């Protein structure tokens with residue numbers, strides 16, 4: 074499926090990597106923190122059902138929340154201990170949006186629950202079920218439940234040829250983050266086997282592992298492993314290190330030369346994309362019967378003295394990791410993810426989630442802009458770098474209300490919904506305008522207006538339906554009445570009709586006289 | 589770690605380039621051409637530059653105060669200097685002092701601040717100023733010095749040129765001890781226009797020594813250095829190739845048929861390119877992003893439009909050089925061009941495919 078030579082996407086940035094310091098050291102275990110704060114996430118409004126209560130003792134690997142919906146995912150206890158709190162707390166998501174969190178006090182025994190000795194899956198459905206049961210979600214950041222991607226598979230043409238591809242995304246293009254690179258160095262075997270299971274789950278033709286061309290040694294290790302396993306339908310491809318090459322749409326373009334249609338997923342091109350850490354989690358689930366209870370997290374940033382990758386239990390508070398890596402007091406921003414797209418956290422007591430790949434602690438001199446925002450001078454630098462080929466300055470113009478009508482619809486016409494919020498435009502803007510902020514605002518505002526409009530349209534429709542109903546009933550009544558009077562206008566039938574009425578009246582008066 | 593953390597949104601590392609830096613590069617790119625100007629036409633350009641810059645900044649300061657805008661960030665952004673500089677490169681180096689002042693009034697107060705200040709102007713301020721001057725003081729713009737050596741500007745044959753003091757005197761008082769009328773001359777483009785009006789043929793007109801090898805003596809070198817400055821901006825990625833290429837190639841394409849049709853009245857393509865304001869427009873004026881188009885396609889249309897209009901005005905219009913009017917006309921059309929050239933984003937090109 075991969076094209077030679079590789080394609081490229083429009084724009085993009087060359088950024089300083091800042092990865093080496095955290096990546097050159099072996100991954101260490103973050104150990105047991107004093108408490109774990111496990112956010113129970115609901116995907117698309119389908120909240121999972123909690124299976125524990127305050128005071129319950131749980132064992133490692135025990136299911137603590139069960140999805141009620143196909144889109145949901147399982148949560149497991151990362152270690153043994155006691156549930157000491159269940160409440161809504163800030164979570165490691167954008168804006169630290171509160172989520173239902175189970176707080177677990179580890180008992181230090183780290184005692185496993187009786188593992189359900191599943192047999193190796195044979196059918197596609199069995200693989201998907203085991204992936205689902207292990208609570209695996211996309212570990213690259215989006216957190217989309219992995220099993221869902223495979224329900225639609227397999228892809229095959231009428232002749233039964235397999236024609237879909239799994240892309241394992243190892244191109245972590247954001248600066249500072251190195252957990253995926255470290256994982257590929259440490260666990261090539263697990264990643265390759267996990268990928269093989271994914272190929273089976275999708276009944277795909279092949280798999281491509283994409284890595285950035287600036288990381289040394291990884292390709293060799295992965296290729297050696299592929300050779301050792303005698304796998305023929307898997308390749309490792311180096312892609313140019315240009316931000317945001319690890320973005321789903323951009324990576325698909327680079328590898329296949331095709332663009333993912335605007336409102337669709339790579340699935341429409343026969344591509345399923347998965348993060349390397351997800352492939353490793355699939356290995357753990359199927360080969361080791363281990364649910365997803367831990368992940369590798371990069372702890373780094375200029376405020377951190379010992380940048381390092383940590384194997385971290387889900388729910389570990391940030392403060393625990395920051396203490397391990399000797400984070401200084403200079404920190405101004407604590408960011409989940411990378412500096413380009415990550416989100417800043419309000420405090421360090423929030424727990425690591427399955428999607429948390431990096432904790433980035435930056436001091437003020439890294440984050441503070443040199444000048445206050447100026448008006449847009451329309452220099453067009455943002456247009457040059459936008460990987461989605463948008464006109465960021467025009468979007469700004471319309472969102473900012475420069476247009477007389479103050480019409481966000483213009484922003485929609487200029488494709489604001491195609492913005493992937495990569496931040497490249499903000500990063501190059503000489504006027505230091507945080508453009509992405511405007512696009513986030515416009516998107517949420519437009520979505521809000523749309524729902525409002527849909528609702529009022531619905532109400533309008535209901536009202537109109539009711540009106541129409543009443544109208545119809547009235548019309549029917551009138552029609553009936555008219556049909557009666559029309560009988561009267563017809564002479565002969567009128568006679569009959571009138572005599573019938575007279576007879577009735579007569580009868581009635583007689584009856585009343587009788588009484 | 590108990591302090592309140594900063595939770596502003598991504599990206600978390602700020603951009604390193606500033607508006608100021610962009611403007612500074614533009615000024616630097618203008619330096620070589622300014623030196624060439626100095627070399628061929630004498631120190632007049634420096635006097636004009638100081639005059640225009642000082643008045644530009646006074647107006648800028650006044651406007652910011654009056655619009656209740658923060659003074660410091662805007663006064664230091666160097667955009668007024670760029671405007672003044674571009675304007676000065678268009679006017680005659682011995683224009684009277686009020687030309688620069690009036691020009692800057694229209695550039696800064698009218699074209700820039702009345703439209704909402706930095707980034708909001710519809711028209712290119714320098715071109716507004718130049719157009720106003722062309723209309724208001726046409727005679728001062730037709731009065732140029734013949735190109736000469738640096739020390740004795742205007743010296744042709746055994747005729748004496750003007751010294752620095754004499755130029756200064758002329759600019760500020762309109763008087764000079766020597767023979768200004770005897771040595772001033774027309775620009776090549778207006779020489780051609782007056783010549784043609786007097787029914788000379790083009791080949792006769794360009795025997796005048798003010799015409800150099802292909803544009804006009806001195807002018808062609810200024811154009812060369814502008815080209816170099818433009819190349820520098822391309823290299824620094826301040827501008828993209830779209831507009832310069834569109835302007836220059838379209839100028840050639842538009843001028844050629846006329847020239848082939850009748851080379852007695854229509855200038856040759858290279859004369860078009862190397863004289864007047866085309867080179868300046870290609871790299872420094874039509875590339876002004878604020879008053880231009882946003883998309884790459886739009887930029888090409890914009891540049892081509894400037895070139896075609898310039899050639900038409902030069903060939904048929906009442907003014908010897910039409911660059912200023914061409915740019916202003918295209919400025920007016922830019923929003924419309926923008927509306928029809930919104931690029932198709934990723935994933936929408938192959939809809940349904």
Ligand code: SF4
Pocket residue numbers: 448449450451452453454455456465466469498501502503504505506508
């Ligand atoms: S980079 Fe900034 S100043 Fe330049 S056009 Fe884009 S928004 Fe405007």
Ligand code: SF4
Pocket residue numbers: 458459460461462463465491492493494495496497498499508509512
């Ligand atoms: S944030 Fe949006 S508009 Fe800005 S460069 Fe990225 S995709 Fe383009």
